[in-house]
Amino acid sequence: MPRAGGGNAIGRESRHPLPPGSALPLDAALHLAEQNRVRYGLRMYLMRALGLGLGAICVAAVLYEHGASPALWGLLAANGFAWPHLAYLRVRRVATIRCRRSTRT
Structure with missing residues (x-):
């Protein structure tokens, strides 16, 4: 239920205001969802x-302190330092691939 002041249920203003009862075209909705994922x-x-x-x-x-092996240091x-960057690169790559697919069709 909308709150006073025009926000939506979580209190944020809508970035894409639409008249009540209308819907986004499918391609616009997919693009908006992809932007949110990124x-x-x-x-x-x-x-x-x-x-x-x-x-x-x-x-x-x-x-x-425990004199761990080099394998544990590598893990x-x-x-701790490589995974965050690899995960973000994966998100960006998937977003790029999806954008390319949506523009081809």
């Missing part, structure tokens, strides 16, 4: 990179 991917990228990076530093202190580096 924005969500960016927000999660920032939090993932910060959280895993700081967590990796804490785990590194324990690995150092820590992959999880």
Whole structure:
């Protein structure tokens, strides 16, 4: 149910106001959904990179104290510092592929 002030149920203004009862064309709706996915991917990228990076530093202190093997250090580096970037690149790549497919048809 809309709140006072014209916002939607969660209190945010709509970026694409439409008259009541109307709907977006399918291609516009798909484009809007794709934009939302990419924005969500960016927000999660920032939090993932910060959280895993700081967590990796804490785990590194324990690995150092226990004299961990190089394999564990490599796994820590992959999880803490490479994974956030790879995940974001995947989100961007999927968005690019979907945009190309939608413009071909």
